Structure formats: C-alpha cells, structure tokens
Amino acid sequence: MSGPGEYLPDPTEGITRPEDLPQPRVVRRSRNYKHYSCPRCHRRCWRNSVFTRILHDVGDLVSGRPRDIHLTYSQHYCTKCRKCFNADTTYYALPKAHYTHRVVSLAVRLVVEDGLPYQQASWHLWRDHRVFVPFATIQNWVEGGGKKSRRQNGKRVSGLGAR
Ligand SMILES: [Zn+2]
Structure with missing residues (x-):
C-alpha cells in the first residue's frame, strides 16, 4: 500500500460467496472425434457419446472476469477390448481436474517459490489472475505434488517485495 500510485482496492474485495463473483467468460474447446484410437490395441473406434468438462482457466484482467473452458470430448468404445475410453484432454488439464495446468x-x-500461505495464494490468484481457487485445493496440489520439502528449505531469494 506504500509507494507510487493511488491505492484502489479490488472491486470484489469483501465478497465472501464465490457465486457473487463476476460471471466467467466461456471459451469453447473441442476434443470431439468421430473415431479415436484405442489406447490399448490402437484400433480405430467409433464415438459412443459426447461429454463436456468445465475447466477454470486463468481469467481476463481487462474485463475482470474469470474464464471457463467448456471442453467437449468424445467417448469411444473398443469392441475388441470391451472398454470405454475418452479422447485425450490432458493438453488442458489432468484427468478429473477442474482447473487447467496453467492455474x-x-x-x-x-506457494513454493514466493512462500505465500495458502489463503493468501488463493486471494492473489483471484486478485491478479481472476481465477477462484479455494485454499484447500491449493494445499492439495502443493502437498500432493511432493513439493512441500522444497518449501521448508529455509530462506528464499524471490519475493523481495513488501509482504
Ligand atoms: Zn482396444
């Protein structure tokens, strides 16, 4: 809050319910194919059904709105392996994830490089990147990624700004 420039609070500061935040801008992406190779036997398989995943991406600071990717993907059935499988969407996100790799x-x-506590990291993501991530989710990512030990390595060189 010190230094040049007038301090203007984020217009969404104080909002406690995620549903009160600005509505996301929806971007459509597709991994919907008529045929797709079976990951086991590589046979070309017909499409069985089509699904849509919603992925929260880094938002748009110009409009101040979050950005959601509606990712349509096909599911296929291999008659040889007798198994269903989905078109590959790992370019955008891990399987079952609700956020893109970028987020x-x-x-x-x-958390790991700048040493922010989870709650602060969550606020920072919203304020500076317009993506809402509950802090417990960030905690799962960091601790699930086995990067916790790096955080405990003591002093860090980055994060020279006032915190
Ligand atoms: Zn197969």
Whole structure:
C-alpha cells in the first residue's frame, strides 16, 4: 500500500460467496472425434457419446472476469477390448481436474517459490489472475505434488517485495 500510485482496492474485495463473483467468460474447446484410437490395441473406434468438462482457466484482467473452458470430448468404445475410453484432454488439464495446468502451476509457484500461505495464494490468484481457487485445493496440489520439502528449505531469494 506504500509507494507510487493511488491505492484502489479490488472491486470484489469483501465478497465472501464465490457465486457473487463476476460471471466467467466461456471459451469453447473441442476434443470431439468421430473415431479415436484405442489406447490399448490402437484400433480405430467409433464415438459412443459426447461429454463436456468445465475447466477454470486463468481469467481476463481487462474485463475482470474469470474464464471457463467448456471442453467437449468424445467417448469411444473398443469392441475388441470391451472398454470405454475418452479422447485425450490432458493438453488442458489432468484427468478429473477442474482447473487447467496453467492455474495449477501458477498456484504451486505462489506457494513454493514466493512462500505465500495458502489463503493468501488463493486471494492473489483471484486478485491478479481472476481465477477462484479455494485454499484447500491449493494445499492439495502443493502437498500432493511432493513439493512441500522444497518449501521448508529455509530462506528464499524471490519475493523481495513488501509482504
Ligand atoms: Zn482396444
């Protein structure tokens, strides 16, 4: 709050319910194919059904709105292996994840490199990147990634700004 420039609080400061935050801008992406190779036997398989995943991405600071990717993907059935499988969406996110790779690596960096506590990292992600991530989710990413030990390595060189 010191230094040049007038201090203007974030317009969303004080909002406690995520549903009161600005509505996301929706971006559509597709991994929807008529045929797809079976990951086991590499046979080309017909599409069985189509699903949509919603992924929270880094938001848009110009409009101040979050950004959601509606990712459509096909599910296929291999008659030889007798198994269902999905078109690959790992370019955007890990299986079952609700956030893109970009958001996860940003969050983990805030904690591991900048040493922010989880709650502060969550606020920072919202304020500076317009993506809402509950702090417990960030904690799962950091601790699940086995990067906790790096955080305990003592003094860090980055984060020279006033904190
Ligand atoms: Zn197969």
